[in-house]
Amino acid sequence: MTSRDKILSLFRTHSDQYMxxxxxxxxxxxxRAAVWKQVRALRELGFEIEAKHSQGYRLLxxxxxxxxxxxxxxxxxxxxxxxxxxxxxxxxxxxxARRLAEEGALEGTVVxxxxxxxxxxxxxxxxxxxxxxxxxCSILLRPKIPVQQAPxxxxxxxxxxxxxxxxxxxxxxxxxxxxxxxxNGAKIAGLLNxxxxxxxxxxxxxxxxxxxxxxxxxxxxxELKYPVTSAFLETGKSVNRLIFLQELLQCLxxxxxxxxxxxxxxxxxxxxxxxxxxxxxxxxxxxxxxxxGTVVGLDAEGALRVQLNNGKVERxxxxxxxxxx
Amino acid sequence: MTSRDKILSLFRTHSDQYMxxxxxxxxxxxxRAAVWKQVRALRELGFEIEAKHSQGYRLLxxxxxxxxxxxxxxxxxxxxxxxxxxxxxxxxxxxxARRLAEEGALEGTVVxxxxxxxxxxxxxxxxxxxxxxxxxCSILLRPKIPVQQAPxxxxxxxxxxxxxxxxxxxxxxxxxxxxxxxxNGAKIAGLLNxxxxxxxxxxxxxxxxxxxxxxxxxxxxxELKYPVTSAFLETGKSVNRLIFLQELLQCLxxxxxxxxxxxxxxxxxxxxxxxxxxxxxxxxxxxxxxxxGTVVGLDAEGALRVQLNNGKVERxxxxxxxxxx
Numbered sequence: 267m268t269s270r271d272k273i274l275s276l277f278r279t280h281s282d283q284y285m286x287x288x289x290x291x292x293x294x295x296x297x298r299a300a301v302w303k304q305v306r307a308l309r310e311l312g313f314e315i316e317a318k319h320s321q322g323y324r325l326l327x328x329x330x331x332x333x334x335x336x337x338x339x340x341x342x343x344x345x346x347x348x349x350x351x352x353x354x355x356x357x358x359x360x361x362x363a364r365r366l367a368e369e370g371a372l373e374g375t376v377v378x379x380x381x382x383x384x385x386x387x388x389x390x391x392x393x394x395x396x397x398x399x400x401x402x403c404s405i406l407l408r409p410k411i412p413v414q415q416a417p418x419x420x421x422x423x424x425x426x427x428x429x430x431x432x433x434x435x436x437x438x439x440x441x442x443x444x445x446x447x448x449x450n451g452a453k454i455a456g457l458l459n460x461x462x463x464x465x466x467x468x469x470x471x472x473x474x475x476x477x478x479x480x481x482x483x484x485x486x487x488x489e490l491k492y493p494v495t496s497a498f499l500e501t502g503k504s505v506n507r508l509i510f511l512q513e514l515l516q517c518l519x520x521x522x523x524x525x526x527x528x529x530x531x532x533x534x535x536x537x538x539x540x541x542x543x544x545x546x547x548x549x550x551x552x553x554x555x556x557x558x559g560t561v562v563g564l565d566a567e568g569a570l571r572v573q574l575n576n577g578k579v580e581r582x583x584x585x586x587x588x589x590x591x
Numbered sequence: 592m593t594s595r596d597k598i599l600s601l602f603r604t605h606s607d608q609y610m611x612x613x614x615x616x617x618x619x620x621x622x623r624a625a626v627w628k629q630v631r632a633l634r635e636l637g638f639e640i641e642a643k644h645s646q647g648y649r650l651l652x653x654x655x656x657x658x659x660x661x662x663x664x665x666x667x668x669x670x671x672x673x674x675x676x677x678x679x680x681x682x683x684x685x686x687x688a689r690r691l692a693e694e695g696a697l698e699g700t701v702v703x704x705x706x707x708x709x710x711x712x713x714x715x716x717x718x719x720x721x722x723x724x725x726x727x728c729s730i731l732l733r734p735k736i737p738v739q740q741a742p743x744x745x746x747x748x749x750x751x752x753x754x755x756x757x758x759x760x761x762x763x764x765x766x767x768x769x770x771x772x773x774x775n776g777a778k779i780a781g782l783l784n785x786x787x788x789x790x791x792x793x794x795x796x797x798x799x800x801x802x803x804x805x806x807x808x809x810x811x812x813x814e815l816k817y818p819v820t821s822a823f824l825e826t827g828k829s830v831n832r833l834i835f836l837q838e839l840l841q842c843l844x845x846x847x848x849x850x851x852x853x854x855x856x857x858x859x860x861x862x863x864x865x866x867x868x869x870x871x872x873x874x875x876x877x878x879x880x881x882x883x884g885t886v887v888g889l890d891a892e893g894a895l896r897v898q899l900n901n902g903k904v905e906r907x908x909x910x911x912x913x914x915x916x
Contacts (some may be wrong), residue, residue, distance in 0.1 A: 371674060410907040413786070414739055420790055445790050460789045461738070465745050465770050465782060466909070470674040538630045567739045584791070 267295055270277035271335040277315070277325035278339075279421065286322035290576045330398070331506050332378050341512055346405055346519035348374040355397075357384040360460055360474040363404035368460070370376040371406055376515065379401040385476065387456050394487055398494070399480040401507055405473040405518060409526065416471055417568040418530045420459045423473045425536045426517040427455050433475070434510050435497040443561075443570045446476075448542060450584050454478050455481055475520070479505040491578045528566035534564050543589055550584040561587070594621055595629045596660040602640070603664075611647035614774040628772075653696035655723070655832050657703050666837055671730055672846035675912065682709040685785055685799040688729035692787070692795040698732055703728040710801065712781050719812050723839075724805040725821070726832055730798040731841060734851065738788045742893040743855045745770050745784045750800045750861045752780050753840040756802070759835050760822040765867035768895045768912055772802075773867060777820035779803050788845055798843070804830040859889050868914055873897065877910040886912075 272294050276285065291298045305315055305323060312329025316524055328336075334352040341347050349372055356362050356379040363377045379402050383393035395402055407419065424441045431439040431447070431454065439449050447455035458474035478496035486494055497505050538544055543561045550557040550572060558579060559572040569581035599618050601610065617625045619868055637654025653661075659677040666672050674697055677896035680689050681704040681858060688702045704727050707791055710720035724900035732744065749766045755765040756779065757774070764780075765773050772780035783799035811819055822830050849857055865871055868886045875882040875897060882905060884897040 411743055414894070414908055417738055417790075458789055460787075462787050464785045464787075465742075569739070582738055 268335075269294065269300060270307060271333075272336070272541035273301065273304050274308065274313075274325075275339070277287070277323070280362050281325055284318055284321040284324045286356055289322065292446060310442065318324075330355075330504075332401075332507055332511060333379060333393055336508055337378065337511060337515075338374070342516055343374075343519040344523055345374040346373070346522065347376050347515045348372050350376045350378065353377070355379060355380045355381045355383060358382050358386055358474075359402050359404040360386065360458060362470055362487055363472045363474075364460060364462075364470075365407050366408050367472065371404060373408040374519075375406040376403060377406075378511065387458060387476075392458060392487075393458075393476055394485070396481065396485050399485065401475070401477040401514075403475050403511065403514075405475070405515075407471045407473065409471060409520065411468065413461075413465075413468060414567060415530070416461050416463065416468055416488050417444075417459075418533065418566075419471055419473060420524070421458065421530075421537045421564065421568060422458060422521050422525055422533050423457050423475060423518065425533055425540060426514060426521055427457070427475060427477060429536075430510065430514040430517050432514050433498065435479075435501055435505055436502055437538070441537055441540045442542050443564070443582075444568070449495055449497075449500050451542075454495050454497065455502075455560065477510070477514075477515070479507060479510060534566075538563050543587065547589050547590045550580075550582055550585045550587050554584075557582075593660075594619065594625060596658075598626065598629050598739075599633065599638075599650075599660065600664070602648070602841055606650055609643055609646040614647065614700045617650070618728045623756060655829075657705060657832055657836060660701065661833055662701070662836060662840075667841055668699075668844035669848055670699040671847065672701050672893075673697050674703045674838045675703065678702070678704045680704060680708060683707050683711055683799075684727050684729040685711070685783060687796050687797075688731050688797045688799075689785060689787075692731050692797065695714070697780050699844075700731040701728060703836065712783060712801070717812075718781060718783075718801055719810070719839060720801070721806065724807075724810065726800070726804055726836055726839075727801040728800050728836065728839075730796065730915040731797045732847065734793060734796060736793065738790075738793060739741055739892060741786050741788065741793055742769075742784075743850070743858065743891075744796055744798060745782060746855075746862045746889065746893055747844065747846050747850055747858050748782050748784065748800060750865060751839060752782070752800060752802060752863075753865050754837040755823065755835065755842050756780070759838050760804075760826055760828075760830055762822065762825055763867070766862055767867050768889070768907075769836060771892070774820055774822075774825050776867075777818035779820050779822065779825075794864075800839070802835070802839075804835060823858045856879075856890055863888050868912065872915045873912050874915050875905075875907055875910045875912050877907075882907075883915065 268582040281395050287298045290301045302540040314327040316324045316326050332352050337350045338400045359377045359379050381397035382402050385393035385395035387393035428439040428447050431437045431553050437449050439447055442448050445457045460472045462469040481496040548561055559574040562573045563571045563572050567584050571579050572582055573579050612623045612626050615626045639652040641649045642653050657674040657677050662675045684702045706722035707720035710718035712718035753764040753766050753772050756762045760866050762774050767773050770782040780802040785797045787794040799809050805823045808820040874884055884899040887898045888896045890896050894908050896904050897907055898904050
């Protein structure tokens, strides 16, 4: 822990009382000048710190920052978040997580950034990543599963993101095959999972997650071809990013442990419950042909199961799926 | 083409006649001193070049080298081998191919090396890679297929390697699930395929292929726990590496084109024909349990289909499969 993290931790454990500069200085074994310097730095970061003559300092309010020490503090996880790297700006959290993975970083390492200068979405598309309002994070996993099963983790992260939105923001988020999260038909979060594997073993998987939390209308680019939204736009309330992230990491951790023990079935059931097109008539555009049928579920490889009008069930691995009226 | 490649090509197209230094110099528009320098360099590489007074030079014999120009010369491929990189020594051809892939190299790029200083086999094991006797190559592909189907390419390369051994070396090579090639029960070739992908698209796949061609008993490490062999040990005849490699690349090219057009079914049929345990009773060790049954084929995801004694067919994605007497 840095001196700043130590002071912050001290303030938090004494939130109902004033602490003098001398007390802090003695308790952390740093000079009073250092205490004063750190208090000033914290104020610059947006922490509200009251200073009362002859009584000392007291923490009144914390800004919506994503600091590694805050994220780790009180995080109830087995594996996810073992190491948290928090950055104010990065090209993309996935790219940083990939570099860390190649250098041997621990399973469960989390990279979170306040802003991405080159955020990427599906198929190399740009993912708008303004500062301070949303969540951009990447989680490094090293599952000992066959390569064919790695896409199952995309569904695991979709379920965790949707359930966290529903719990923390009281939304009714749905999942859309293969990897979208929607609220009232508009995209609220995106997943970009990357994998590096060889014939018989996965070196690493990176779960990249972007969630539009407090973004307002003016912050979305104009040229988007699909409807988008944010938790704030849906509810009118701003979301505490730290609370959201901690809940998300705990949810991912729980489902990942369960996945390693029990396999894909529990995730598949949850995903099917959250699926926006379950039991609906759909058209599947596969480029060279269009299939019509009813969505009946997800299979073990992450294929969407669509029952055609002749009763046969097709496994869809690629293509655009849209409801038919 | 370098001057050396040009001279070599000229020698080859005039293999039945002498060419004077002056003729070569004029035909390639280089100085006579340069001709002489290149002839000397070629002799140092092992080319036998006769020089007859007042008649000129004639190519008598070529060494068993793997030069890019020789590999490309007469190669009948659509895609594989569009670019060939030939190295005398490299850490591992897969590692080099991966670096090239990340830098944007073309699909079909082939990396071949005379010797690997850090050749790797399955699960990070060392792959013995002495100089001048075997084949070590990696092929970069960028297939537009779902991630779940990428393991199918391992079976494609297994079939191509086994069929090339059978055609060029007149062996009866078999394939063993998931990625071994055996002759009389001993390992003759290994495959190490790597993949880099994100949710909906494969960035690249590298087919890594090592074939024991002319290796002799003394060149195998002593501590190997499984039986190994080479084409030379099986037949008593040494194999021309260039001819073998060209045939292998052509075979891979043919099957890859077919795969992109027709999918996995034709490859699966060929693999099943070459499978060493087809219709045999086997035990499958899955770590926590052992299954007994009969091998009945391969499925679309590359799982081995094993029919248990109760009639149910299990899909094996991981585990050691061994015949039961």
